[in-house]
Amino acid sequence: MAETAQFDFYLDADDEYQPEQLPTGVVKMGGKEYVVRCPKDSLPMLLGRIQARAQEAEDPALQEEVITQLVAACFDPDDTADIVERVISPYDRHLSIAFLVDTVQRVYKQYAPLLDKGYEELGIENPIKQPEDRKPSSKKPGARKAVAKKTTAAAKKTAAKRTAARA
Known part of the structure; x- marks a missing residue:
């Protein structure tokens, strides 16, 4: 029988980071209001993956999954199915994929100061930050x-x- 490894310390990172304590917001899309929460700071990477998958995906189910992931990035889980259905529906002409992507990016920008503050408290700069003035x-x-x-x-x-x- 192998010996059990002995560790010098134990960190419970779950005690420190609590994203559910960040403020929520409301976004109006096509006349209907939806609750949003702070997206993960990795949202720009997720958007890059979503764009790549959307270009490669030929299967409609996979395309719908891509849209669902985008919605899940910042909208309340209870609203995800409704938003996806509205995006796919030919009768809701206002809510398109482009509109949804733009909205998610705008939500991310609203939360950017909070995300930056969290990084500042750690003593580092947000590694994902893409300020407009760098273009x-x-x-x-x-x-x-x-x-x-x-x-x-x-x-x-x-x-x-x-x-x-x-x-």
Whole structure:
């Protein structure tokens, strides 16, 4: 018989992290309100997987499972079946997959400060965070100022011509 390993410590991580204590919210979609909860901080990774599966999936049951996972990411479990049915229904023209994905992303953004705060308390930066200001700009810095100067100069010339014409 093998000896039982002896451990130097025991951590019960379940005592510290309690996501059910995070605040809930309400999202109105297509005239109906739904309760949302804070999605896991891994939501951006889940969205990437969902997108890959949706592109590969040819089986309608698998496609529906992808939508169900997306809904389950932040909506109350009691509402999941209703939301999925509305997305699939040809009669509910407002609730589409694109609308649902956008809504889930907006819910995640609402909770982002809480998620960031949790990471700050741990002394680290949110590894999944994708701030808008990190995206490269398509415009050269100062391009707006140059356009504004040209517009102002053109306006001054026009005003001067009108004044000269009146005199």
